[in-house]
Amino acid sequence: MSNVKYTQDHEWVRIDGDVGTIGITEYAQEQLGDVVFVELPEVGKAVTKGGEAAVVESVKAASEVFAPIDGEVVEVNDALAGEPGLVNSDPTGQGWFFKVRVKDASQLDALMDEAAYKSFVEGLH
Amino acid sequence: MTTSPESLLRTPLHALHLELGGKMVPFAGYDMPVQYPMGILKEHQHTRSAAGLFDVSHMGQVRLHGSDAAKALEALVPGDIEGLQPGRMRYTLFTNETAGILDDLMVTRCEDHLFLVVNAACKQQDIRHLEAHLAGSCRLEVLEDRALLALQGPEAASVLARFAPEVRDMRFMSGRAVTLFGAQAFVTRSGYTGEDGFELSIPADRAEEIARRLLAEPEVQPIGLGARDSLRLEAGLCLYGHDIDKTSTPVEAGLSWTIGKRRREEGGFPGHKIVMQQLTDGVDTCRVGILPEGKAPAREGTPIIGPAGDQIGTVTSGSFGPTVGGPVAMGYVRKEFAAEGTSLQLLVRGKALPAKVAAMPFVPHRYRKG
Numbered sequence: 001m002s003n004v005k006y007t008q009d010h011e012w013v014r015i016d017g018d019v020g021t022i023g024i025t026e027y028a029q030e031q032l033g034d035v036v037f038v039e040l041p042e043v044g045k046a047v048t049k050g051g052e053a054a055v056v057e058s059v060k061a062a063s064e065v066f067a068p069i070d071g072e073v074v075e076v077n078d079a080l081a082g083e084p085g086l087v088n089s090d091p092t093g094q095g096w097f098f099k100v101r102v103k104d105a106s107q108l109d110a111l112m113d114e115a116a117y118k119s120f121v122e123g124l125h
Numbered sequence: 126m127t128t129s130p131e132s133l134l135r136t137p138l139h140a141l142h143l144e145l146g147g148k149m150v151p152f153a154g155y156d157m158p159v160q161y162p163m164g165i166l167k168e169h170q171h172t173r174s175a176a177g178l179f180d181v182s183h184m185g186q187v188r189l190h191g192s193d194a195a196k197a198l199e200a201l202v203p204g205d206i207e208g209l210q211p212g213r214m215r216y217t218l219f220t221n222e223t224a225g226i227l228d229d230l231m232v233t234r235c236e237d238h239l240f241l242v243v244n245a246a247c248k249q250q251d252i253r254h255l256e257a258h259l260a261g262s263c264r265l266e267v268l269e270d271r272a273l274l275a276l277q278g279p280e281a282a283s284v285l286a287r288f289a290p291e292v293r294d295m296r297f298m299s300g301r302a303v304t305l306f307g308a309q310a311f312v313t314r315s316g317y318t319g320e321d322g323f324e325l326s327i328p329a330d331r332a333e334e335i336a337r338r339l340l341a342e343p344e345v346q347p348i349g350l351g352a353r354d355s356l357r358l359e360a361g362l363c364l365y366g367h368d369i370d371k372t373s374t375p376v377e378a379g380l381s382w383t384i385g386k387r388r389r390e391e392g393g394f395p396g397h398k399i400v401m402q403q404l405t406d407g408v409d410t411c412r413v414g415i416l417p418e419g420k421a422p423a424r425e426g427t428p429i430i431g432p433a434g435d436q437i438g439t440v441t442s443g444s445f446g447p448t449v450g451g452p453v454a455m456g457y458v459r460k461e462f463a464a465e466g467t468s469l470q471l472l473v474r475g476k477a478l479p480a481k482v483a484a485m486p487f488v489p490h491r492y493r494k495g
């Protein structure tokens with residue numbers, strides 16, 4: 001999974017060609033607790049690096065999900081509408097949020113790779 | 126307000142919460158478990174289907190001694206306390222001169238005193254309030270050495286009766302002294318979940334042991350503050366500081382039922398005149414239940430929009446109701462929009478989402494009334 005990058009806000013983006021799939025990390029889902037609702041962007045929307053792109057709600061509270069990179073939303077995970085708990089059970093797989101067409105691949109260089117993210121999370125404890 | 130973990134108070138069960146994997150958060154000055162590894166959804170459902178054990182030791186426990194204690198307390202609350210039979214319990218409110226609510230509390234008449242349970246966040250203020258107004262007429266005893274546990278859910282009675290058979294036939298809103306695992310407990314059949322259940326006032330130095338004994342029963346799981354909040358919201362019960370506060374009166378809050386007939390006639394509690402005026406003339410805003418039609422929860426502070434597009438109220442509590450299987454909320458709206466079934470819109474993140482005024486509780490109460 002060397003093509004996966006991470007943000008300090010605990011989003012991940014996996015690059016396949018010019019499409020990036022975005023979700024939240026295992027650490028993030030654990031911090032949130034049971035996810036009960038996800039608000040996803042509309043297909044066609046332009047998202048910008050660091051801008052609010054989605055909202056994830058646990059029983060207790062709503063949290064923003066930020067876009068790790070610039071891009072245009074090309075697909076959203078409709079399965080989350082009926083089964084938001086996928087974010088908890090499989091955050092980096094079936095619990096993905098949305099896909100974007102990557103606008104500027106060089107933005108990925110500023111994000112953390114898996115090893116860097118792992119030590120970042122360890123530093124939070 | 127940020128509070129460093131070091132300055133937070135701890136209940137007698139603090140070490141047990143950590144051992145059980147509780148996720149600790151600051152609440153009313155205490156370091157409390159918001160959830161355990163089971164998670165809020167499962168903890169909520171477990172309480173509705175079996176039995177949940179809650180640490181509510183952060184709440185204030187106070188005894189009022191003296192033959193005139195009931196009469197004296199009536200000077201501060203609109204509830205009929207003098208009419209409370211021994212062993213019976215009542216929900217009431219501290220009000221101020223403008224009929225604003227200072228706190229809500231439970232009062233149980235014991236043989237030679239009144240037993241009060243008040244909110245954690247208000248307890249210092251409540252104690253000062255009681256001292257300032259009742260010092261001459263009765264003696265105040267703050268129970269610093271008692272823990273308070275809540276055992277809630279349809280299996281709560283069969284679990285507790287294994288160790289104290291006399292609790293089986295207790296009625297909802299009654300209390301009695303019980304020997305529990307050799308400790309002197311004061312048990313009330315009451316709670317904050319809408320389910321049958323008990324609150325157990327027990328010696329602090331026996332609390333951990335008693336909690337462990339109850340948790341060892343197969344029906345019982347530890348439940349955190351997160352599920353406590355979703356359970357009470359589905360049950361339509363107010364949370365002080367959110368659904369009721371100094372800016373709401375008992376009548377606006379839909380709590381007129383707590384004001385006894387004699388108290389309405391005789392008065393003698395702060396804000397009586399305003400309460401009577403509101404009971405006669407009606408109120409401008411009132412607390413209602415709200416069911417959003419979609420899946421998005423509407424949180425506290427969400428503006429409520431009327432058919433004309435103007436704001437007609439505000440959500441005071443809102444979350445996902447695990448038993449309802451969707452979002453639930455309560456809030457205050459102008460009275461012309463308060464009828465059950467009225468269509469409203471909730472302004473969530475700039476989007477107007479459809480919702481309806483709904484009857485509360487959202488999940489039927491299952492108290493033991495018989």
